[in-house]
Amino acid sequence: MKNRLKVLRAERDWTQAQLADALDVSRQTVNAIETGKFDPSLPLAFRAARLFGLRIEEIFHDEDRAV
Amino acid sequence: MNQTGQLEGGYNSRTRANVIRLFYWNGAWVAATALMAFGPKFLWNKASVFTLLAVGLDLAVGAGMIVANKKYIAELDELQRKVQLDSMGITLGVALIAGVPFSVMDAYHVIPFHADIAYLLILMSLTFAVSSLFGTWRYR
Numbered sequence: 001m002k003n004r005l006k007v008l009r010a011e012r013d014w015t016q017a018q019l020a021d022a023l024d025v026s027r028q029t030v031n032a033i034e035t036g037k038f039d040p041s042l043p044l045a046f047r048a049a050r051l052f053g054l055r056i057e058e059i060f061h062d063e064d065r066a067v
Numbered sequence: 068m069n070q071t072g073q074l075e076g077g078y079n080s081r082t083r084a085n086v087i088r089l090f091y092w093n094g095a096w097v098a099a100t101a102l103m104a105f106g107p108k109f110l111w112n113k114a115s116v117f118t119l120l121a122v123g124l125d126l127a128v129g130a131g132m133i134v135a136n137k138k139y140i141a142e143l144d145e146l147q148r149k150v151q152l153d154s155m156g157i158t159l160g161v162a163l164i165a166g167v168p169f170s171v172m173d174a175y176h177v178i179p180f181h182a183d184i185a186y187l188l189i190l191m192s193l194t195f196a197v198s199s200l201f202g203t204w205r206y207r
Binding site: 020021024025026028029031032037038040041044 | 077078079082144145146147149203205206207
């Protein structure tokens with residue numbers, strides 16, 4: 001699963017640590033999601049969507065399916 | 068980061084507090100286990116009442132350690148919990164796969180020493196430590 005987390009974070013000039021605090025996870029988890037090593041759960045994806053004021057599908061994309 | 072930072076520092080401070088709590092419970096359990104293991108010989112001359120009390124104390128402190136560990140894992144984020152779960156799965160598998168042949172080798176005197184449970188505990192501890200480090204490195 002691909003995502004735009006890093007771009008969205010950069011647009012707001014947030015560090016990984018700040019985003020991690022806002023999502024109530026570790027910085028390592030934010031890094032793993034940004035680099036595609038780990039896919040977040042649905043609740044965490046919803047939290048990210050709420051935080052950025054976007055829909056989940058505007059942040060996360062299914063790699064196997066052309067949108 | 069006021070817009071988003073209502074939980075700022077929450078995860079890290081919560082995890083730190085849980086690690087410290089778990090550390091104390093682990094220390095208490097090790098102390099209670101040492102009392103149970105060495106007390107009968109060195110402190111109360113194998114008096115059964117005191118040995119039973121020491122066993123009861125060890126079980127009670129052990130239960131507290133399990134609760135502390137459960138709370139620690141429950142309050143980890145999902146990636147850290149996955150790393151822990153993977154490590155526990157590998158540890159359980161290694162303990163089972165290594166433990167049975169070890170016991171068989173002892174039963175048929177293939178090894179020149181008794182297959183003490185302590186060897187298995189050491190193997191489990193090392194396996195869990197290596198698995199956790201690998202999991203952390205993998206998602207770094």
